[in-house]
Amino acid sequence: MAGSRKPIPPVAVSKADVARALRNVAAMLEITGDNPFRIRAFENASAAIEDLSDDLATLVESGELLEVRGIGKSIFADVKSMLETGTFDEYEKLRAKVPAGVLEMLRVTGMGPKKVKAVYDKLGVKSVDELEQAGRDGKLAVLPGFGEKTQLNILNAVARYRKYSKRFLFSTAYDQASKILEAVRRVPGVKQTMIGGSLRRCRETIGDIDILATAADAEPVMDVFTTLPDVATVIAKGPTKSSVIMQSGVHVDLRVVHENEFPAAVHYFTGSKEHNTEVRARAKKRGFKLNEYGLFEGENAIPLKDEVALFAKLGMDWVPPELRENAGEIEAAEEHALPQLIEMSDIRGTFHCHTTASDGHATLREMAEAAQALGFEYLGIADHSQTAVYANGLKKAAVEKQRHDIEKLNAEMKPFVVFAGIESDILADGRLDYDDDTLATLDYVVASVHGQFTGTEAQMTQRIVTAVSNPFTTMLGHPTGRLLLSRDGYPVNLIAVFEACAKHKVFIEINAHPVRLDLDWRHMRTAKDMGVEFVINPDAHNTNEIAYTRYGVGVARKGWLTKDDALNTKSLAAVRRILDARRARRP
């Protein structure tokens, strides 16, 4: 197979790809019973690569990667090969040995490499389906180290996996799509390319990736697309449409259209379906016919330069893709009343970042310098609080030490400013996690629920409202606690929470971490109408993750928010004023 493939344009392999490959190798080594030191070596290397803030290709080229702790000569060679060819020998050898379904079992929560090895070795289980069957037959419970409870947990986890596994995080799909787009763009004769579908609309999870292109000749485009190195299966290959499944499991559709069809095709394949249906009805009312091929008057296609021209023909302003959910955007576009949406370039800083003082992977200084390098003017540090023992939460003395460290750093980094905050657990009764004297030393407090989610809706709501009413609380962190594709949020009456936040002037966090994106964009307009203000926070645990802020901006745009709605679009002076005012109401 591999030999028959045409040479394809090299596609950038990302840090995340390399880290994932190394992690998979560690897992496969464990499953095949390799020696624990080698397994650890690949695990450590994977973590080290994930935490790198510099460009991986540059570090490999200069050889500097060898100086990073956790990267030995042999793994260095693997990383180099991966960057050059998309894979490395050991990875390919293991993939030939370990069935893909066995590796897939690792995606079921609770199924670590040890458990996967046990069911594979002892029961011959080779897929998630077979795992479920073994559980139903009671075969898991009798394995050494398993038991009834573990069996039940695994069955529940399989059910959750099925519920969520058909979709992918925006960030995962985005990285994959960007690479495919890059490869498609390099095919000679390709003119225009565009990502469509839910990805262009910035949905928090993505069913499949939709890509559009125009080209003089579709055939070479389809050839390249269907033979990309991470393509696992080609579902269909045709002159205008091809579909593939990538190794990650994500499906990708590529359509090649004529240049004059491009604007209508881009609009159609951006969706949403509901938005399209409404727009098509508007076209009909004006005596046109609209479909994926164009806007027609009788038999004649109306020439359109771009999407702007398409909307204009229908009496509408161009609608930003994030708003195309049939949630009032069509009426607003007709009335020329669409909001001026917030943009990443409006962001001047961010809050809620972790450091090595709790469970982060970068030091205070590294985080501050990374934020500065992104062009930010300020950064808020909010490490975990003392009750979060699992995350190495800060004891009182550590809070004081960090505040001193921040003062020192601020003197050095002027005019850049680090704000001293904390991510305080909201305790079961709604109290914050420190005494008032400790809280009083901080610039701001993010209050978040991290444990004991099992309360009723009334209890959870009361708990959060109590925390929001605390005069020390500045921001409410990840308001529902959901983890995309794995855990629904706790039950909570958001209206009551919004009311409390508006009343006590507590910012609601739009947690921009790609597995959270919490507050959900569907609730933002309601919150805004109730007088709530927002803050977009990356919940970064290393320097790279500060850039997660942009995912938060994406969902804020979906929530119709403008620059004025988020604290972190404000100047340093304004932020200081606002935080001072919040502090003035403390007892």
Ligand code: DGT
């Ligand atoms: P996904 O993939 O589930 O995250 O969501 P989408 O929105 O990307 O959906 P997808 O990939 O099935 O289709 C891409 C776009 O194509 C969709 O947003 C709108 C358009 N489309 C697909 N099927 C239909 C249809 O039956 N009617 C209309 N009006 N549009 C459609």
Ligand code: CA
């Ligand atoms: Ca799609």
Ligand code: CA
């Ligand atoms: Ca699709």
Ligand code: ZN
């Ligand atoms: Zn948190």
